[in-house]
Amino acid sequence: MGKEVHTKPWQLNRPPKRILAIRFQAVGDVLGIYPYLQAVKNKYPEVQIDLLTKQEKTDVAKHIGVFRHVWAYTDSTKRFPEILHALWFIIKLLPKRYELILDFQNHTISQWIRKLLFPKAFSEFDRFGDEMGSVRYFQTVERSGLLDEYDQPDLQLNDSGEASKLLHDNGWDGQSKLVILNPAGAFPSRHWPWENYVAFARLWLRSHPDSQFLILGTGKINVVSQRFKELLGDRLLNLTGKTTLLEALLITKKSCLLISEDSGLLHIGWLLKINTIALIGSTHKNRSAQVGENMHILNSDDLPCGNCMKINCEFGPVPLCLSRYSPDFIVSIAEQLVANK
Missing domain, CATH: 3.40.50.2000 (Glycogen Phosphorylase B;)
Known part of the structure; x- marks a missing residue:
């Protein structure tokens, strides 16, 4: 303690x-x-x-x-x-x-x-x-004194069907598996380059053509979400600024995979036991990382500058701790998570 x-x-x-x-x-x-x-x-x-x-x-x-x-x-x-x-x-x-x-x-x-x-x-x-x-x-x-052991339970969640309607209204075909892309880290030192998300999506579609990608979050990521939409077309559902926290939670429950920087949506993925790749960046490993078979945590703990908690990376505009992860590498991790589900 x-x-x-x-x-x-x-x-x-x-x-x-x-x-x-x-x-x-x-x-x-x-x-x-x-x-x-x-x-x-x-x-x-x-x-x-x-x-x-x-x-x-x-x-x-x-x-x-x-x-x-x-x-x-x-x-x-x-x-x-x-x-x-x-x-x-x-x-x-x-x-x-x-x-x-x-x-x-x-x-x-x-x-x-x-x-x-x-x-x-x-x-x-x-x-x-x-x-x-x-x-x-x-x-x-x-x-x-209430518990002496713990195995993460499935959460009881009341869903009125509004999440499915919101997805359909924004381009979901009702059949494609949903993969959430979440470039929503609060600081530059927590950002995986946005181009990498697009490259990941294109690589993923080669082996999983039945996928659609989804981006949620506040207006802070509007510029990035618009770029995603331009480059991924109808393969991307852009719900930026269109959901409440509750709606985001209900929609995440319907997804099969989440690629997320350090933000609230990362915790939602863990909460709902969604296959999640957590790109923690500069955040200290014990602040945002969660334990679970569905979680793959990529943090900076192995670097001399790791867990720095700085807003900007001292080595350049792209944080060193995240730039080392290629889209191909993230695809390989995602394949393992989905296969083990």
Whole structure:
């Protein structure tokens, strides 16, 4: 562990009746706790699990079958509104009598909420640990006494059919296998050259002509997505700026392969156990990498400059840690992932 984390494990000879999980941010981290809570629900079907998260994250959470109720905490980042909302929630949630609280956020406000709800047991997330976030999420649950082993479960996800309609409206033929290309790293040091994505797509079509490619995300990648469309034509579905987070999650569930830089969609791929090649770039290996048979992580840990967390690569406009991976190499990894599915 990094700094000390506090835990009061569950001691009664029955499972807790009501559990509150707390995680406010960020998107990937909120998504990351769901499989562990699903595992708890699978083991103890009668347990009622609630989630306290930021307002913007509630739409997805409400479609996850594990939760009885999803509480919407303020999206404000200003200290005074946050404190007021925390006090309001303490008053509102106190009658719920949560017996166990899993504090996956572990900062001042989540600690206040946890302490003033007086649970019988609790467990805090190790924010500063050296292991992967997914490992530390499991450790949070493990220290509570609820789980002593873990095998990633299939997530219960409610789908109304809107994802299929959105795909059809944007050019999906309904038969082609969907491959997601995600050039959405936040910084230049996390970018695999966009030309490589196009080259990968063309190589992939040689052996998988029944494929269509898909690009999701915000308007920040509009320029790249337009280039993809120009070069790949009707083989590419351009949904940039057209989906909510929930719609992106439901669409990703329908895909067979994801090639992704470090972004929220990478975590969605792991969450849904989609075959995923993670081009981590400058991000520290323990910040975004996830554990799973469907995941192939390409990080910078083997380089002297690895895990630098810098916005720009000191060796040039194309990060050294990602420029070494050719489209042919990524195709070979993708073939192995698909073959093992």
